Amino acid sequence: MKRVGLLFFLIILSVSLFAQDYSRKFTDGLNYETSKVSDNDSVLVWVFFKDKGKSLRKYFEDPSLVVSEASLERRSHVIKNGSLIDQTDLPVNRDYIKQIQKFGVKVKNATKWFNGVSGYVLKRNLDKIAALSFVKKVDFVGRYINNVKPIIGENNNLRSNSFLNKNSIVAHTYDYGQSLAELEQIKVPEVHDMGYTGNGIIICLMDAGVSNLQHEVFQNIHILDQYDFVNHDSVVANQADSGDGEHGTYTLALIGGFKSGELIGPAFDATYLLAKTENTQSESSIEEDNWIAAAEWADSLGAQVTSTSLGYRYDFTSGTGYTAQDMNGHTAIITLGAEMAVRKGIVVVNSAGNDGDKVDQNTLNAPADGDSVIAVGAVNVSGTRASFSSYGPTADGRIKPDVMADGVDNYIPIGTPGNTSGYFSGVYSGTSFSCPLVAGVAALILEAHPNWTPMEVRDALRNTASQSSSPDSLYGWGIINAQAAIDYSPTAIDNDKGNKNKKNNVPDNYELAQNFPNPFNPSTTIKYEIKEGGYVTLNVYNLLGNLVATLVDENEPAGTYYVSFNSNSEKNPLPSGVYFYRLHVGDFVATKKMVIMK
Numbered sequence: 189m190k191r192v193g194l195l196f197f198l199i200i201l202s203v204s205l206f207a208q209d210y211s212r213k214f215t216d217g218l219n220y221e222t223s224k225v226s227d228n229d230s231v232l233v234w235v236f237f238k239d240k241g242k243s244l245r246k247y248f249e250d251p252s253l254v255v256s257e258a259s260l261e262r263r264s265h266v267i268k269n270g271s272l273i274d275q276t277d278l279p280v281n282r283d284y285i286k287q288i289q290k291f292g293v294k295v296k297n298a299t300k301w302f303n304g305v306s307g308y309v310l311k312r313n314l315d316k317i318a319a320l321s322f323v324k325k326v327d328f329v330g331r332y333i334n335n336v337k338p339i340i341g342e343n344n345n346l347r348s349n350s351f352l353n354k355n356s357i358v359a360h361t362y363d364y365g366q367s368l369a370e371l372e373q374i375k376v377p378e379v380h381d382m383g384y385t386g387n388g389i390i391i392c393l394m395d396a397g398v399s400n401l402q403h404e405v406f407q408n409i410h411i412l413d414q415y416d417f418v419n420h421d422s423v424v425a426n427q428a429d430s431g432d433g434e435h436g437t438y439t440l441a442l443i444g445g446f447k448s449g450e451l452i453g454p455a456f457d458a459t460y461l462l463a464k465t466e467n468t469q470s471e472s473s474i475e476e477d478n479w480i481a482a483a484e485w486a487d488s489l490g491a492q493v494t495s496t497s498l499g500y501r502y503d504f505t506s507g508t509g510y511t512a513q514d515m516n517g518h519t520a521i522i523t524l525g526a527e528m529a530v531r532k533g534i535v536v537v538n539s540a541g542n543d544g545d546k547v548d549q550n551t552l553n554a555p556a557d558g559d560s561v562i563a564v565g566a567v568n569v570s571g572t573r574a575s576f577s578s579y580g581p582t583a584d585g586r587i588k589p590d591v592m593a594d595g596v597d598n599y600i601p602i603g604t605p606g607n608t609s610g611y612f613s614g615v616y617s618g619t620s621f622s623c624p625l626v627a628g629v630a631a632l633i634l635e636a637h638p639n640w641t642p643m644e645v646r647d648a649l650r651n652t653a654s655q656s657s658s659p660d661s662l663y664g665w666g667i668i669n670a671q672a673a674i675d676y677s678p679t680a681i682d683n684d685k686g687n688k689n690k691k692n693n694v695p696d697n698y699e700l701a702q703n704f705p706n707p708f709n710p711s712t713t714i715k716y717e718i719k720e721g722g723y724v725t726l727n728v729y730n731l732l733g734n735l736v737a738t739l740v741d742e743n744e745p746a747g748t749y750y751v752s753f754n755s756n757s758e759k760n761p762l763p764s765g766v767y768f769y770r771l772h773v774g775d776f777v778a779t780k781k782m783v784i785m786k
Contacts, residue, residue, distance in 0.1 A: 210315065210318040210319045211315075211318070213318040213323060213324065213325050213326050214314070214318060214326055214327075215325065215326070215327040215328070217327060217328050217330075218233065218314075218326055218327050218328045221328040222311050222314065222328075225311055226311065227310070227311050227312035228310060228311070228312065229310070229311055230308045230309065230310055230311075231308070231309060231310075231311055231314075231328065232296070232306065232307070232308055232328065232329040233306065233307065233308075233309060233314070233326055233327065233328055233329060234302075234304055234305075234306050234325075234326065234327040234328070234329055234477070234521075235288055235293065235304050235305055235306075235307070235317060235323060235325075235326055236302060236303060236304035236323070236324045236325045236326070236327070237280065237281065237284050237303050237304055237322050237323060237324055238321075238322050238323070238324040239281075239303075239322070240275065240278050240279070240280065240281050240303060241281035241283065241284070244275075244278055247273065247277070247278050248271055248273065251271070251272055251273045251277075254273060254277045254278060254279065254300075254488070255273060255277060255487065255488045255490075256488060256489055256490050257490075258390065258489065258490020259487055259488055259489065259490045259532075260272050260273075261490070262490055262491075262492055262532075262533040262534070263532055263533045265533055265638075265639050265640070265641055266531070266532075266533040266641045266642070266707055266783065266785075267533070267707070268702060268706055269702060269704050269705065269706060270705070275303075276300060276301045276302075276303075276528065277300060278300060279298075279300055280298045280299070280300055280303060280304065280305060281322075284322050285298070285305055287320060287322075288305070288307075288317050288320065288323070291309065291313040291316050291317050292309055292310055292313050293305070293307040293308070293309045293313075293317065294307050294308045294309070295307040296308065296477060297417070297477040297478065297480070297481040298481075299477070299480050299481065299484065299525075300484060301480065301483075301484055301525060301528050302480070302521070302524075302525075303324075304324075304325075306329050306477035314326060329476060329477050330476050330500075330510075330521075339542060339576055339616070339617045339618050360377040360378075360380065360381055361377075361380055361381050362377070362380055362448065362452055363448045363449045364377065364451075364452050365447070365448075365449045365450040365451055365452070365599070366450065366451065366599040366611075366613060367450075367451045367452055367453075367599050369569045369594070370569060370593070370594035370598060370599075370625065371452070371454065371625075373569055373571070373593070373594055373667060374454075374593055374594075374625060374626075374629060374667065374668050374669065374670050375669050375670045375671040375672065376454045376625075376628075376629065376632070376670050378670070378671040379454075379629075379632050379670045379671055379674060382636075382671075382674070384632045384635045384636050384674065385455070385456060385457035385458075385632075385635075386444070386454070386455030386456065386457045386458030386628065386631040386632060386635055387457040387458070387635060388458075388459075388635060388638075389455065389458045389459070389492050389493065389631040389634050389635055390412065390458070390459045390460075390461065390489070390490050390491045390492050390493075391443065391444070391455060391458050391459070391460055391461070391491065391492070391493045391494070391495060391627065391628075391631055392460070392461040392462075392463055392482070392483075392485075392486035392489075392491040392493070392494045392495070393436065393439060393440050393443065393444075393460060393461070393462055393463065393494075393495050393624070394463045394465050394479065394482050394483070394486070394494060394495070394496045394498070395433070395435055395436035395439050395440075395462075395463070395464065395465065395466065395496070395497055395498060396433050396434075396435040396436045396464060396465075396466040396498075397416065397418075397424040397425065397426070397433025397436045397462075397464035397466075398414075398424050398425060398433050398436040398437050398440050398462055398464075399425055399426045399433040399434045399436070399437050399603045399604070399605055400425075400434070400437045400601065400602070400603045400604065400605050400606075400607065400608075401425060401437075402605070402606075402608050403437070403441070403601045403602070403607070403608050403609070404447050404450075404601075404608055404609050405441045405445035405446065405447045405450065405451055405601045406440070406441070406445060407446075407447070408446055408456075409440075409444055409445070409446070409456075409460060410457075410458065410459045410460060411459075411460050411461075411462060412459050412460065412461055412489065413461050413462075413489060414461070414462035414463070414464075415462075415463055415464070415482070415485060416464040417463060417464060417465050417478040417479075417481050417482050417485075418464055418465065418466065418478060419464075424436065424462045424463070424464040425605070426605060433464060433603070434603030434604070435466075435497070435603075435620065436462070436464065437600075437601060437603035438598075438600040438601070438603060438616065438620070438621065439495065439497045439620060439621070439623070439624045440460070440462070440624075441453060441600055441601045442598060442600065442621055442624040442625060442628075443455055443495055443624035443625070443627055443628040444456050444458055444460055444628065445601065450599075450611065451599055451600070451601065451611065453624070453625075453628055454625060454628025454629050454631070454632060454670070455627075455628035455629075455631040455632060458628075458631050461485075461486055461489055461491055463482035463485065463486065465478040465479050465482050465498065466478070466498055476500070476520075476521055476522050479496075479498075479522050479525065480521065480522065480525040483525050483526070483528075483529050486529075486534070487529060487532055487534060491534055492533070492534060492535060492631070492634055493534065493535045493536075493537065493627055493630050493631050493634065494529065494534055494535070494536050494537065494627070495537050495538075495623055495624045495627030495628075496536075496537070496538045496539065496555075496623070497538075497539045497618075497619070497620035497621070497623045497624060498539065498620075499538065499539050499540070499541045499552075499553025499554065499555075499556055499578075499619075500520070500522060500553055500554050501514075501515070501541070501543070501552070501553045501554060510554055512548045512549035512550050512551075512552075512583060513549070513583050514554075514583065515550055515552045515554065515557035515582050515583050516557065516582055516583040516584045517557050517558050517559045517582060517584065517586070517786070520554035520555060520557070522554045522555045523554045523555040523557055523558045523561070525555070526538065526555035526558045526560075526561050527555075527558050527559065527560055527561070527785070527786065530558075530560035530561070530642045530643075530764075530785060531560075531707065531709075531785045533641065533642060534642060535562070535627075535630045535634070535642045535645050535646070536555070536558070536560065536561045536562065536642070537561075537562045537564060537623055537626055537627035537630055538555055538556045538558075538561050538562070538563055538564065538623060539553070539556065539563075539564055539618070539619035539620055539622070539623040540552060540553070540556045540563045540564055540565045540566075540577060540578040540579075540588065540589040540619050541553035541556060541577075541578030541619060542576045542577070542578065542618050542619055542620075543576070543578045544573075544574070544575055544576045544577045544578050544579055545575055545576055549583065550578075550579060550580045550581060550582060550583065550588070550661070551578040551579055552578050552579075552580055552582065552588055552589075553578060556578070556588065556589070557582050557583075557588065559586065559763055559764045559786045560642065560643065560646070560764040560785055560786065561590075562590045562591065562626065562630070562645075562646050562649065563588050563589040563590045563591075563664070564589060564590070564591060564592065564593060564595075564619060564622050564623045564625075564626045565577040565578065565579075565589035565591070565592045565595075565619060565622065565662075565663065565664060566592065566593070566594070566595025566596060566617070566618065566619045566621070566622040567592045567593070567594060567595070567596070567622070567663075567667060568594065568596035568597070569594050569596070571654070571667060573592070573662055573663055574595055574596050574617065574619075576617070576618070576619075577589070577592075577595070577619055577662075578619065579661050579662050580661035580664075581661045586763060587659050587660065587661050587664060587665075588661060588664065589661075589663075589664040590646065590649070590650060590664045590665060591626055591649050591650060591653050591664050591665055591666065591667070591668045592622065592653075592654075592663055592664060592666060592667045592668070593622040593623075593625040593626050593667065593668060594621070594622060594625065595617055595618055595619050595620070595621045595622030595623075596617045597613070597614045597615070597616070597617055598616065598617070598621040599611060599612070599613050600612050600616060600621070626649070626668055629649070629668055629670040629673065630645050630649070632670055632674065633645050633648055633649070633670075633673055633674055636674045637674070641707075641766065641783055643707075643764060643765050643766045643783050643784075643785065644766050646765070647731050647765055647766055648673040648674075648676040649665075649668050649673050650664075650665040651665070651676065651731065651732070652668070652669045652672035652673045652675075652676050653665040653666035653667060653668050653669060654666030654667040654669070702780065703715075703753070703769065703780070703782050706782050706783060707782075707783035707784065707785040708755075708782070708783075708784060708785070709755070709764075709784060709785055709786045710754055710755045710756040710784075710786070711752060711753060711754040711755065711756075712752075712753050712782060713750050713751065713752050713753075714726065714739070714750070714751045714752075714753060714769055715748065715749070715750050715751075716748075716749055716751075716771055717747070717748045717749070718744060718745070718746050718747060718748075718749070718773060719746055720746055721743070721744060721745040721746050722743070722744070722773045722774045723742070723743050723744075723773070723774070724740050724741075724742065724743070724744045724771070724772070724773050725738070725740060725741050725770075725771075725772045726738075726739040726740035726741075726751060726769060726770070726771050726772075727739065727769065727770050727772075728753065728767055728768070728769045729767065729768045729769075729770065730762075730765070730767055730768075731765065731766055731767075731768075736760060736762060736767070737753065737757075737760065739751050739753060739769075753769070755784045755786075762784060763784070763786070764784050764785050764786045765783070765784055766781060766782075766783055767781070767782050767783070767784065768780065768781055768782070769782060
């Protein structure tokens with residue numbers, strides 16, 4: 189009897205330990221969500237996997253199996269050493285998906301970046317899914333309210349009054365009609381006069397769909413592809429399905445529309461990917477997996493810039509949501525997805541949000557809290573911040589928004605299908621409208637500087653904006669200046685490949701290798717070789733030429749050296765951006781660029 193009792197105890201103990209093990213795979217958010225529903229209710233969850241299985245070498249041997257040549261070309265500007273793809277680019281293991289489908293999971297989206305799927309499943313089957321050995325974590329998919337929907341009727345007369353006072357003082361190449369004031373404010377006509385119109389740049393607009401592509405402002409727009417991530421079809425216009433797309437009509441016109449004498453967008457000659465990610469018919473206007481799926485799609489097709497006039501934080505339909513404390517750049521999965529896109533070479537531009545009238549630690553919306561995301565606030569054409577424009581700083585103390593542009597009473601096409609020539613004037617406002625203006629300028633910068641990284645584009649916009657010398661968390665670095673950003677020099681110190689003092693005929697005794705990895709987060713290693721000893725200094729500078737770290741300052745004998753640099757030091761933590769390290773040995777000086785991407 190004792191043996192039977194002991195055996196029974198061991199069985200109970202093993203079952204208990206097993207249950208405890210897989211229950212750890214549930215996040216606190218999932219536990220909260222499922223506590224409010226019955227076992228027979230369906231819930232929308234993330235299921236993340238531990239790995240991507242076997243037989244993966246073929247993807248590294250032929251990266252075009254997972255991303256386009258355009259994507260590889262874009263990545264080559266930020267990934268200087270090693271493979272242009274990594275594990276995050278490989279597809280989710282099909283066998284893993286099939287196995288969880290046996291437990292009734294109805295897959296909605298797959299994410300290769302985060303290695304998992306989203307889908308609907310009965311609550312009672314969650315334990316069985318978590319018990320699978322290849323399942324790493326199970327979380328809930330948040331449903332958010334879009335907090336950057338247009339604001340109706342703020343400062344209704346401001347647009348017309350300002351425009352009348354600026355009646356074509358300067359002759360430009362194009363006739364901008366009533367869009368002149370907002371473009372002159374950010375020096376876009378001057379850049380168009382230089383010949384930059386966005387040609388050759390691929391921009392992905394991630395929004396609520398585009399209801400009125402037949403409008404005259406889109407007559408000559410270049411659309412590479414479109415996809416509806418809400419209804420899973422290839423049409424972003426209105427159909428008999430979930431959600432309409434007037435909001436996307438407005439934002440697409442502001443970035444890429446062209447109708448002489450009416451409205452011209454900064455990047456009217458760019459090529460566009462249109463992604464519908466928001467269901468406007470639901471109070472929970474987006475599920476976060478739609479945005480991530482769209483970002484991965486855009487990356488694979490070679491997008492160089494994304495423009496998102498949506499933002500998410502408060503009011504999950506379940507009563508939960510991201511708080512001000514969560515706006516720290518590494519909590520919201522949408523923000524993590526945006527940061528991933530930047531690391532793969534995409535300039536990510538996002539509305540800061542329209543919650544400026546709320547009182548909180550900050551009123552930012554994800555993914556605008558991302559360190560590498562260009563968060564855009566709104567001003568009127570006189571340069572005054574709109575009261576609705578969300579403010580920072582982020583929960584971890586970073587300045588947000590990054591930059592500003594006009595988002596008050598913008599001139600936009602009517603989004604109602606069938607109306608091909610009507611426009612709204614002095615009706616709608618929002619950071620929804622300042623965002624595409626900045627994203628369009630980012631495309632112009634890339635056209636002028638095709639090898640620039642996302643951090644170089646961001647820093648050019650910041651460091652040439654109206655209050656770059658004294659940024660704050662209401663205006664960020666200020667109103668952008670497209671012309672100055674294009675003329676911007678990425679550094680105040682020499683960016684050379686090894687300046688040798690020819691007068692003294694210094695031989696090739698010193699060699700500076702690229703740091704690795706590059707880009708990096710949070711640390712990198714700098715290798716250099718000294719063939720003849722001497723006094724060595726190795727310093728790190730920011731884009732303004734300010735010294736941020738001294739790594740070496742002493743006599744060293746001949747030899748090969750490896751020096752570690754950590755951007756998260758307690759004394760001087762550094763944000764994402766472009767930095768330079770300079771090696772100085774005797775008369776030899778060499779300076780190289782490195783990029784922090786957090």
